[in-house]
Amino acid sequence: MIQNTKLNHQFLQGIFHKPKYKDLKRKLADFELSLVLPIGKYIQGISLTFELIASHLIFINKQKTIFVTSNGVVGKIKQIEKNNLRKSYFICKNVIPATRCIMGILNQGKYKQYLDLTQDQRFKQKQKQKQKKNLNKNKNKKNKKKKKKNKKKNQDQNSTDFDFRCKILNIETRNFDLIQKEIKVYSTKFPLYYKDCPWLDFIQEKKKQCQMEKEREKEKEKLMKKHKSKNKNKNNNGTTTRLQHRSKLTKERKNEFMKTFGKLKKDPQNFEFSQQFLMCEQFYGLKIKISKFVQHFISDYSDSEKCGKFVRDFIKEISKQYRQHPIYQEIITMSKFESKIWIYNFFENYILNIIYDKAILLLKKSWKTDKEHDFIQTRNRLRFVELRHLEQDPTSIDPEVISNVMKILPQINLVRSPLEKLQMISACSHEINKMLCKKGVKGADDFIPTFIYILIYSNIPNLILNVEYIKKFRSSEKLSMTENGFYFTTIASGIKYLENIKETSLTIDPLTFHHKINQKNHNHNNYDIKQRIKMEIQNYENSKEKGETNINKNNIDTKKKRRNTVQVKQRKTNKGTSSEINKKNYNIKMKNENDKNPNPNPNNNNNNSQKKITKSQSFILEQFESDEQFDLFGKLDVKNEKKKNIFDNSPINKRKNENIWDSKNSDLNNKQKSQDQVPFQNFNGSINTTMDFGKFNEIHPNSLKLDQINEMFNMYPNLLYSYFVKLKDLEN
Amino acid sequence: MKKQKVVLLGKGRVGKTSIFKRFLQNEFHDNEVTTIQPQYLEKQVKVNTEKVTLSIWDTAGQERFRGLNPLFYRNSKAAIMVYDITDQESLDSLEDWLAELKNQVGHKIVLMIVGNKSDLKKKRQVSIEDAENLAKKVGAQHFCVSAKTGENIDEMFHELAKRVMKFVKENKTPLNTTKSRRNFALVNEDVETKKKKKKNNDGCC
Numbered sequence: 036m037i038q039n040t041k042l043n044h045q046f047l048q049g050i051f052h053k054p055k056y057k058d059l060k061r062k063l064a065d066f067e068l069s070l071v072l073p074i075g076k077y078i079q080g081i082s083l084t085f086e087l088i089a090s091h092l093i094f095i096n097k098q099k100t101i102f103v104t105s106n107g108v109v110g111k112i113k114q115i116e117k118n119n120l121r122k123s124y125f126i127c128k129n130v131i132p133a134t135r136c137i138m139g140i141l142n143q144g145k146y147k148q149y150l151d152l153t154q155d156q157r158f159k160q161k162q163k164q165k166q167k168k169n170l171n172k173n174k175n176k177k178n179k180k181k182k183k184k185n186k187k188k189n190q191d192q193n194s195t196d197f198d199f200r201c202k203i204l205n206i207e208t209r210n211f212d213l214i215q216k217e218i219k220v221y222s223t224k225f226p227l228y229y230k231d232c233p234w235l236d237f238i239q240e241k242k243k244q245c246q247m248e249k250e251r252e253k254e255k256e257k258l259m260k261k262h263k264s265k266n267k268n269k270n271n272n273g274t275t276t277r278l279q280h281r282s283k284l285t286k287e288r289k290n291e292f293m294k295t296f297g298k299l300k301k302d303p304q305n306f307e308f309s310q311q312f313l314m315c316e317q318f319y320g321l322k323i324k325i326s327k328f329v330q331h332f333i334s335d336y337s338d339s340e341k342c343g344k345f346v347r348d349f350i351k352e353i354s355k356q357y358r359q360h361p362i363y364q365e366i367i368t369m370s371k372f373e374s375k376i377w378i379y380n381f382f383e384n385y386i387l388n389i390i391y392d393k394a395i396l397l398l399k400k401s402w403k404t405d406k407e408h409d410f411i412q413t414r415n416r417l418r419f420v421e422l423r424h425l426e427q428d429p430t431s432i433d434p435e436v437i438s439n440v441m442k443i444l445p446q447i448n449l450v451r452s453p454l455e456k457l458q459m460i461s462a463c464s465h466e467i468n469k470m471l472c473k474k475g476v477k478g479a480d481d482f483i484p485t486f487i488y489i490l491i492y493s494n495i496p497n498l499i500l501n502v503e504y505i506k507k508f509r510s511s512e513k514l515s516m517t518e519n520g521f522y523f524t525t526i527a528s529g530i531k532y533l534e535n536i537k538e539t540s541l542t543i544d545p546l547t548f549h550h551k552i553n554q555k556n557h558n559h560n561n562y563d564i565k566q567r568i569k570m571e572i573q574n575y576e577n578s579k580e581k582g583e584t585n586i587n588k589n590n591i592d593t594k595k596k597r598r599n600t601v602q603v604k605q606r607k608t609n610k611g612t613s614s615e616i617n618k619k620n621y622n623i624k625m626k627n628e629n630d631k632n633p634n635p636n637p638n639n640n641n642n643n644s645q646k647k648i649t650k651s652q653s654f655i656l657e658q659f660e661s662d663e664q665f666d667l668f669g670k671l672d673v674k675n676e677k678k679k680n681i682f683d684n685s686p687i688n689k690r691k692n693e694n695i696w697d698s699k700n701s702d703l704n705n706k707q708k709s710q711d712q713v714p715f716q717n718f719n720g721s722i723n724t725t726m727d728f729g730k731f732n733e734i735h736p737n738s739l740k741l742d743q744i745n746e747m748f749n750m751y752p753n754l755l756y757s758y759f760v761k762l763k764d765l766e767n
Numbered sequence: 768m769k770k771q772k773v774v775l776l777g778k779g780r781v782g783k784t785s786i787f788k789r790f791l792q793n794e795f796h797d798n799e800v801t802t803i804q805p806q807y808l809e810k811q812v813k814v815n816t817e818k819v820t821l822s823i824w825d826t827a828g829q830e831r832f833r834g835l836n837p838l839f840y841r842n843s844k845a846a847i848m849v850y851d852i853t854d855q856e857s858l859d860s861l862e863d864w865l866a867e868l869k870n871q872v873g874h875k876i877v878l879m880i881v882g883n884k885s886d887l888k889k890k891r892q893v894s895i896e897d898a899e900n901l902a903k904k905v906g907a908q909h910f911c912v913s914a915k916t917g918e919n920i921d922e923m924f925h926e927l928a929k930r931v932m933k934f935v936k937e938n939k940t941p942l943n944t945t946k947s948r949r950n951f952a953l954v955n956e957d958v959e960t961k962k963k964k965k966k967n968n969d970g971c972c
Binding site: 426468471472478479480482483484511512515516517518521522524525527528529531532535539540541 | 770772779780783784787805806807809822824825826827828829831832834835838839841842843
């Protein structure tokens with residue numbers, strides 16, 4: 036009838052002997068599991084073992100603090116630590132007897148509600164329910180005989196039998212597999228009384244044992260005090276007496292403590308060591324505080340916005356208490372500032388290692404949209420970006436280092452505490468710095484673009500989640516003052532940059548930008564970053580060589596000339612105010628086309644055509660220089676060069692450009708939609724969204740009409756230059 | 768004394784990093800410099816008998832990264848605004864930076880306006896008066912510095928540390944005298960005057 040439990044058996048046997056409960060005996064005969072508890076007083080200090088609860092368990096509330104067994108026992112769960120091993124005992128403190136606890140609550144939903152209330156409220160509720168029932172019954176049975184049945188009703192209330200279905204949770208597997216079972220709950224006609232409880236003797240015996248143990252401990256402590264009274268340092272600090280008792284260490288304990296501390300200092304991130312460290316007996320009080328906090332956070336806490344501050348405040352408090360601890364002050368020899376940081380980091384590490392999963396759940400809850408998904412989408416779209424677009428010199432970059440960093444960064448997800456994550460980030464950025472430093476010490480001007488480049492091309496899962504996690508659970512002071520913090524802000528700023536990217540934030544032709552960002556069928560994952568960077572470097576060097584040849588011939592910066600020529604024409608045509616941004620993209624577009632080609636050979640057709648053009652360019656430039664008109668404009672332009680130089684990103688220029696783009700951009704876009712690259716359509720009959728210089732070379736310049744030329748210059752000011760190049764070539 | 772955060776601001780290629788580098792090199796040997804991280808620097812500066820550790824953050828000067836800089840300003844006690852004396856525009860752009868600082872930081876902050884490349888006096892385009900006027904207007908101190916020769920750099924950082932110390936001490940005691948205000952930049956001057964006006968209006972009503 037009753038399995039596994041001696042206590043229950045004893046109790047029932049005790050009860051069945053009494054004539055009062057004959058009823059109960061009959062009922063329990065066909066009931067598989069049952070525990071009947073006395074009414075009236077609460078039973079304290081009976082611990083039900085894990086197995087017992089597991090076999091009988093019906094329900095555990097989310098916080099895992101209260102449980103209900105199939106036989107109607109409601110108890111509180113407490114975790115006990117004995118001999119440095121955590122055992123989950125379930126203590127039935129304040130057991131609410133079966134006859135009372137399920138009364139009036141048949142539905143599971145109601146049952147849950149009931150469990151969440153505090154005890155006092157429970158009884159008040161029951162009383163209210165009883166009153167209501169009485170009223171209802173009275174109304175229904177008004178017509179029937181009143182006097183006789185009133186007595187019976189009272190009896191019925193005590194002995195309402197009912198079935199109820201519920202989910203049985205299996206603790207052993209910890210997966211909480213759900214099994215549905217029908218359970219019958221009986222209650223007695225007469226209330227059970229505490230006096231009748233047959234295990235009273237048993238409890239008394241236990242109490243005596245406990246008292247004996249306590250006395251022994253006291254004796255021991257007295258002995259210890261006598262030994263150590265000579266060496267006593269009178270600390271009148273606010274720390275509890277218990278801590279003070281424990282602060283008097285025996286030599287063995289001290290050694291143990293030092294050992295674990297030494298281990299920890301070598302490897303502060305090791306979770307096992309830190310657990311051992313906290314298990315040292317002297318920190319018993321702190322340990323309990325922490326475990327209480329952790330339990331509370333994991334089970335109850337649900338404020339997703341303030342969770343960061345909540346945790347940080349607790350860690351601060353704990354580390355403060357720890358520092359005031361006498362043992363700590365005895366043993367640890369560090370400067371105050373150092374130790375403060377060390378301890379804070381230690382507790383942060385320890386606590387967040389445990390909380391991590393819950394913390395991330397909370398973070399995800401607070402998101403209204405899926406930021407991670409949005410970011411990945413924008414990042415994938417941006418995968419046409421090259422180092423040039425970020426004004427970063429590709430030759431200063433080593434593809435091997437970059438690919439290494441990209442392999443390391445995703446491992447952020449393997450580490451749990453924010454400090455470890457930060458250290459990972461800063462280790463990566465140290466690598467990048469080493470690489471950049473080979474080309475001379477460089478500052479944030481070069482560092483941030485390379486980091487953004489890496490962010491675009493690396494697949495870091497849960498990047499944004501990680502960043503927000505660090506932001507929330509590491510105090511902003513520490514983030515804003517330390518080196519780790521610096522690298523973290525670069526990451527955060529990089530993400531911000533990518534999220535708010537516009538055509539003006541890259542040195543790229545706005546048209547190609549819009550085209551590329553709207554392209555859908557990228558091969559996002561199938562590319563080799565090393566090859567990609569090598570390609571960029573090669574392209575860069577190629578263009579540099581050309582630039583050098585030009586310089587050798589003319590002794591004047593070629594870039595300036597290009598601009599000059601364009602500006603000359605601009606003034607003639609009084610159009611092309613928008614050319615400033617486009618000028619530089621002359622080369623960039625060529626590079627893009629090169630990149631698109633899957634074959635890694637640098638000497639592909641496009642490059643050849645480029646070389647042809649550049650050769651002729653230099654020639655033409657000479658021609659232009661001999662021209663008086665050009666000289667006049669040229670000189671004028673040289674004076675204004677600095678102000679109009681697009682390589683300088685002065686705010687004034689930027690504003691000009693932006694203003695231009697505000698008005699012009701819309702026009703351009705309209706044109707793009709309506710006419711779809713007028714020049715090419717007219718010349719070739721084919722529509723190309725990006726410029727194709729190869730095809731342009733095939734066009735005979737003399738076949739162009741003036742209107743066409745004007746239109747062309749509006750759309751692509753850079754074409755102007757190559758157009759003139761071609762004309763000159765033909766003439767020669 | 769705690770760490771104090773300092774931000775380096777200024778247009779791109781103005782020489783922020785080289786100032787940084789020079790400040791490092793005065794203490795470290797050339798060989799070691801390569802191993803040091805060139806964006807972040809912590810250095811102790813002695814002011815009289817007290818020590819301050821300045822943690823100096825470099826920012827990207829490129830125009831396109833301007834929007835990111837507020838992230839770097841956070842909790843900073845001082846800002847070094849760098850311009851190039853051979854480039855008028857770099858000084859002009861400082862006003863934009865200042866306006867942005869005003870918006871983002873919103874409280875008082877120690878300001879230094881530093882003209883770099885003072886060794887190129889022949890190519891000078893920015894008159895000292897202009898720079899000093901700007902400095903006065905904002906309540907900053909003006910320095911001419913050369914990262915190449917190391918001229919004035921130590922002095923500049925020493926002065927900065929001094930001011931930061933003063934600033935921090937006075938900020939701890941909320942009762943600021945008007946005298947102290949002269950020494951430091953009132954970044955949110957307009958806001959305060961507006962508030963005063965509003966208060967006056969309220970009184971009338």
